[in-house]
Amino acid sequence: MIDAHETSFLRRAIGLAAEARAGGNPPFGSLLVGPGGTVLAEERNTTVTERDISLHPELKLAVWAGRELDASTAAATTMYTSCQPCGMCAGAIERSGLGRVVYALSTEQLRALTPPSAPPAVQLDGPHLLEEARVPIEGWPA
Numbered sequence: 001m002i003d004a005h006e007t008s009f010l011r012r013a014i015g016l017a018a019e020a021r022a023g024g025n026p027p028f029g030s031l032l033v034g035p036g037g038t039v040l041a042e043e044r045n046t047t048v049t050e051r052d053i054s055l056h057p058e059l060k061l062a063v064w065a066g067r068e069l070d071a072s073t074a075a076a077t078t079m080y081t082s083c084q085p086c087g088m089c090a091g092a093i094e095r096s097g098l099g100r101v102v103y104a105l106s107t108e109q110l111r112a113l114t115p116p117s118a119p120p121a122v123q124l125d126g127p128h129l130l131e132e133a134r135v136p137i138e139g140w141p142a
């Protein structure tokens with residue numbers, strides 16, 4: 001359960017999703033809240049208007065946090081987002097070290113509300129060239 005304060009942040013994320021849609025983009029919005037309850041940043045999906053498939057609000061906030069916050073501050077933040085982060089964003093959130101994500105719709109609930117769409121299958125082909133590929137990795141990070 002989330003409290004009334006957190007519910008208001010989640011409602012703001014839903015409002016940002018509505019703003020994204022009104023602006024011609026997919027309906028997703030997110031905000032990042034610091035440990036004291038201060039809104040640090042807000043983002044909307046802009047994948048259509050900026051013609052960039054990576055411009056999900058969660059990814060934009062994760063990148064922002066990675067640039068602007070130290071590790072302990074990032075770990076003390078909470079992202080409120082209108083939908084459960086996709087795989088791309090979940091990976092970025094993990095790398096940015098954010099502490100917690102609170103979402104409104106689950107991926108399953110989103111799928112139930114939208115027409116079925118199957119992303120094209122990508123063929124992954126590897127591993128290859130171990131002896132060559134390991135050279136720039138050995139000793140890293142150091």
Ligand SMILES: [Zn+2]
Pocket residue numbers: 056058059085086087088089090
């Ligand atoms: Zn995403």
